[in-house]
Amino acid sequence: MMETSRWEILEKIGSYAAGELTGEEARETERLILEEPEGRRLAGSYARMLALLGDLGEESPTPPEAIVNYAIRRAYISAFMRQTEEFFSGLGQAYLGAFVYYLELKQSGYAR
Secondary structure (H helix, E strand, O other): OOHHHHHHHHHHHHHHHHOOOHHHHHHHHHHHHOOOHHHHHHHHHHHHHHHHHHHHOOOOOOOOOOHHOOOOOOOHHHHHHHHHHHHHHHHHHHHHHHHHHHHHHHHHHOOO
16 A cells, blocks of 8 residues: 555545445445455444444443542532631621721720
8 A cells, every 4th residue: 555545545444434425436435455465454444433423423432430429519518618618707897897896886885
């Protein structure tokens, strides 16, 4: 196989494996596959790839349970941390407001 025609051969075998060639082109590619070891190897690779792609298209992959559990734990932790932050933020604001109120009362008490 010449280096310049290698891509053409690769393309022909791919088209043949996908069932896109008919007539003389298909027979020519079949001869190439039968006569050249590299052609047989490429045809086998294309056929396996197409079978895998076909299987992937028909199935919806199920993620491993460990990954699902990890995602759920992360969501719970994130929600807990967000609620904790909101609680302490509100608590801090309440204490600050009470402290300011206390200082204002004390200052007005000293002024009397």
